[in-house]
Amino acid sequence: MLALRGYGENMDLQINNKLALITGSTQGIGRAIAEALATEGARVIVNGRNAQAVAKTVAALLRHGAAHGIVADLSTADGAQKIIDEAAAIGPVDILVNNVGYFEVKAFADISDRDWLDMFELNVMSGVRLTRALFPGMLARNWGRVVFISSEQSAKPNPDMLHYAMTKTAQVSIARGLAELTRGSAVTVNSVLAAPTWSEGVETFLAKIGPQQGKTVAQMRPAYFETTGAASLLQRWATPQEIAAQVVFLCSVQAAAINGAAQRVDGGIVRSLF
Numbered sequence: 001m002l003a004l005r006g007y008g009e010n011m012d013l014q015i016n017n018k019l020a021l022i023t024g025s026t027q028g029i030g031r032a033i034a035e036a037l038a039t040e041g042a043r044v045i046v047n048g049r050n051a052q053a054v055a056k057t058v059a060a061l062l063r064h065g066a067a068h069g070i071v072a073d074l075s076t077a078d079g080a081q082k083i084i085d086e087a088a089a090i091g092p093v094d095i096l097v098n099n100v101g102y103f104e105v106k107a108f109a110d111i112s113d114r115d116w117l118d119m120f121e122l123n124v125m126s127g128v129r130l131t132r133a134l135f136p137g138m139l140a141r142n143w144g145r146v147v148f149i150s151s152e153q154s155a156k157p158n159p160d161m162l163h164y165a166m167t168k169t170a171q172v173s174i175a176r177g178l179a180e181l182t183r184g185s186a187v188t189v190n191s192v193l194a195a196p197t198w199s200e201g202v203e204t205f206l207a208k209i210g211p212q213q214g215k216t217v218a219q220m221r222p223a224y225f226e227t228t229g230a231a232s233l234l235q236r237w238a239t240p241q242e243i244a245a246q247v248v249f250l251c252s253v254q255a256a257a258i259n260g261a262a263q264r265v266d267g268g269i270v271r272s273l274f
Helices: 028-039 051-061 077-090 113-141 162-182 200-213 217-226 240-250
Strands: 019-022 043-048 067-071 095-098 144-151 187-194 262-265
Touching: 019 028, 019 077, 028 043, 028 051, 028 095, 028 144, 028 240, 043 051, 043 077, 051 067, 067 077, 077 113, 095 113, 113 144, 113 162, 113 187, 144 162, 144 240, 162 187, 162 262, 187 240, 200 217, 240 262
Parallel strands: 019 043, 019 095, 043 067, 095 144, 144 187, 187 262
Antiparallel strands: none
16 A cells, blocks of 8 residues: 555545556556556556567566456547447456557657657557547446546657647646546546656667767766756656656545646656645
8 A cells, every 4th residue: 555644654546446457557657657556456457569579577466466458559539439348248348548659759840740640549549549538437436437548748748749749738638628527526637747757768769879978878867857848856767666656646535626627746857836
């Protein structure tokens, strides 16, 4: 259980046996969220495109409790429907974490129409499709949690990744609008503005561009906070587990009063009071 000061030794998040679907959860933030939810007693559904990665993640999570895997590509409507159908066979989904997505660094002039559409299809439409299918059931049962994993890019878009930033802002807007539909219920919809987080994807990206700059990954890792990430108060990459801790709390009964919020877990990189 999550230990918090002021609540005795442990704070019971009251999500034991809740069924949680976390998209894009075989690595990075998604994997950390799945593991944290499983540790709190939730039954988790892991998703990814690679069958081997999904099976490996499920096997690891079974040490904590019930875990299931669904192999599906959420960049398509058919992939989303596959998850919806297979999740229904497991049970009613109580918690939906729309985490799947990808980022890309590309100058605005080089971002093609296809790039814009592909980014929107996976990062935004995956969450739209799944929430559209699962949200009504949550309202009917009068309990549910939907969390969109957004980014600090939604508030401070990098001009060299505008198509990514656009999708993250869209997620925040969708989450806030959906929250308006929960009035008077025990369902909440929130988004999380995640800090620059050290993940397999980031490491792979830096390993790819490092040689072009004559630097190793080890050199580029702290260098980010001397340039693009200079405003960060954390002055280091967040860990997936640090992001997951906030997400799991939002998924809990204890977070009932947090609804329609864009929760910042951004390491202080966004210079704003609100």
